[in-house]
Amino acid sequence: MTLADLVVVANRLPVDRVSDADGGDGWRRSPGGLVTALEPVMRREDGAWVGWPGQPDLEVEPFEFEGTHLVPVALSADEVENYYEGFSNDTIWPLYHDVIAAPQYRRVWWEAYVRVNRRFAEAAASVAAEGATVWVQDYQLQLVPQLLRTARPDLTIGYFHHIPFPAYGLYSQLPWRRQVLEGLLGADVIGFQRVTDASNFARAVRRQLRYETKATGIRVPDADGTTRLALAKAFPISIDATSYADLARRPDIRARAAEIREGLGNPHTVFLGVDRLDYTKGIRHRLKAFGEILEDGRLGVENATLVQVASPSRERVESYIQLRDEIELMVGRINGDHDTVGHTAIRYLHQAFPREEMVALFLAADVMLVTALRDGMNLVAKEYVASRIDNRGVLILSEFAGAADELGSAVRINPHDIDGLKDAMMRAAEMPAAEQGRRMRALRRKVIENDISAWSASFLAALDAVRTQKDAR
Numbered sequence: 356m357t358l359a360d361l362v363v364v365a366n367r368l369p370v371d372r373v374s375d376a377d378g379g380d381g382w383r384r385s386p387g388g389l390v391t392a393l394e395p396v397m398r399r400e401d402g403a404w405v406g407w408p409g410q411p412d413l414e415v416e417p418f419e420f421e422g423t424h425l426v427p428v429a430l431s432a433d434e435v436e437n438y439y440e441g442f443s444n445d446t447i448w449p450l451y452h453d454v455i456a457a458p459q460y461r462r463v464w465w466e467a468y469v470r471v472n473r474r475f476a477e478a479a480a481s482v483a484a485e486g487a488t489v490w491v492q493d494y495q496l497q498l499v500p501q502l503l504r505t506a507r508p509d510l511t512i513g514y515f516h517h518i519p520f521p522a523y524g525l526y527s528q529l530p531w532r533r534q535v536l537e538g539l540l541g542a543d544v545i546g547f548q549r550v551t552d553a554s555n556f557a558r559a560v561r562r563q564l565r566y567e568t569k570a571t572g573i574r575v576p577d578a579d580g581t582t583r584l585a586l587a588k589a590f591p592i593s594i595d596a597t598s599y600a601d602l603a604r605r606p607d608i609r610a611r612a613a614e615i616r617e618g619l620g621n622p623h624t625v626f627l628g629v630d631r632l633d634y635t636k637g638i639r640h641r642l643k644a645f646g647e648i649l650e651d652g653r654l655g656v657e658n659a660t661l662v663q664v665a666s667p668s669r670e671r672v673e674s675y676i677q678l679r680d681e682i683e684l685m686v687g688r689i690n691g692d693h694d695t696v697g698h699t700a701i702r703y704l705h706q707a708f709p710r711e712e713m714v715a716l717f718l719a720a721d722v723m724l725v726t727a728l729r730d731g732m733n734l735v736a737k738e739y740v741a742s743r744i745d746n747r748g749v750l751i752l753s754e755f756a757g758a759a760d761e762l763g764s765a766v767r768i769n770p771h772d773i774d775g776l777k778d779a780m781m782r783a784a785e786m787p788a789a790e791q792g793r794r795m796r797a798l799r800r801k802v803i804e805n806d807i808s809a810w811s812a813s814f815l816a817a818l819d820a821v822r823t824q825k826d827a828r
């Protein structure tokens with residue numbers, strides 16, 4: 356088997372299984388941001404990617420795909436239910452998003468999480484060359500860093516946490532809070548979206564494990580009685596900004612944007628929301644605010660429409676099933692009360708679209724609504740900005756999204772304050788072109804300067820620095 360100098364470990368492989376017309380199976384690169392981020396790095400280095408192929412009980416041998424060695428980790432249907440839908444998406448996800456939904460603590464889920472994390476760690480260990488760098492991704496795999504370090508002390512290990520890390524008062528609910536911290540501390544570099552996430556983590560480590568922390572360093576005792584310094588700091592993730600700008604320049608996509616506005620009856624203001632259908636995204640708060648604006652008569656359906664893309668997500672988890680019902684009830688009520696034969700208040704799309712259509716929607720939208728109640732970063736905010744090559748459009752951005760730390764020129768809101776949100780939406784709808792331009796230019800500068808390649812480069816540079824120090828010892 357080929358051994359790799361750089362190994363990425365993520366819940367999912369960067370490919371989706373597809374069947375062609377004659378019933379044959381193949382693989383297609385998945386559209387995710389992480390895949391785009393790491394593609395150039397993986398090509399450059401002797402890279403391998405360890406992950407689940409996305410279907411239960413699918414056993415596949417390692418294979419090459421567009422220059423990357425892919426190592427599939429099989430999950431049974433039970434494991435998908437307990438490790439993925441259970442512990443990852445119904446325990447950790449709600450707990451780490453400030454218990455917006457109540458986390459469920461189930462011992463069988465935890466047991467499956469431990470078992471599956473072990474399997475990922477073993478797969479990574481088997482493909483990593485001597486002294487290789489391993490980069491573990493996200494909350495499904497928090498135990499992998501320590502498991503890997505124990506099996507392979509020669510490796511340099513990084514971990515990036517894509518979602519928030521909660522304040523200690525909430526984190527401490529987790530029945531397995533020590534094990535998770537110890538799992539993460541197996542990494543040499545532990546990356547977070549915001550400075551607050553990194554400091555919440557350091558505080559949990561101090562309170563639970565009594566380890567010494569200083570600025571971004573955490574002194575971790577190793578099994579042999581020595582100590583080492585783990586780095587816990589913010590590396591805010593971004594997008595491939597150029598590829599969005601390129602799409603936004605395409606004549607067919609610009610024509611499609613015009614067609615979308617036309618189809619909506621050419622209202623003065625098109626508001627847009629694009630989210631996975633998730634309770635962290637504040638979709639209900641946004642609908643409520645828009646419904647009240649119509650109710651108060653501040654805007655009418657002839658001059659304002661809200662387009663809400665809510666792409667299907669985690670459809671077997673109970674809280675998501677409930678949320679979908681609530682949202683669809685709200686949309687039905689608001690539309691029923693305010694639609695006319697020719698105009699609709701909310702164009703609700705419970706569908707996933709190709710990226711080209713997303714960019715056409717961004718171009719068609721006067722006001723982008725990002726009203727997350729809690730969000731690690733929120734890439735949609737950055738994608739909207741990157742697409743607005745015309746320097747027009749207004750971004751309304753929740754202060755509870757990680758993106759708020761960088762995107763200071765957005766119109767900031769607290770989504771819980773419905774009156775404040777309504778006022779911000781009105782202000783955005785009426786904002787003069789000059790102010791839109793000033794804000795959008797500042798936002799675009801930020802997103803272009805700190806794009807996804809800057810993100811992966813800075814994380815890998817931090818790992819390189821660790822490796823160089825180790826070699827010097």
Ligand code: GDG
Pocket residue numbers: 386388517518592629630631664666706707708709710713730731732733734735736738
């Ligand atoms: C997690 C963290 C963090 C959505 N619907 C469609 C579609 N999307 C794309 C968006 C964007 C991505 O999915 C969603 O990324 P977000 O960042 O907005 O949110 P999460 O999925 O919750 O991601 C988050 C992120 O990880 C990265 O670290 O920012 O805070 O929660 O790219 O455009 N794309 C297409 N069709 C859709 O229908 N093509």
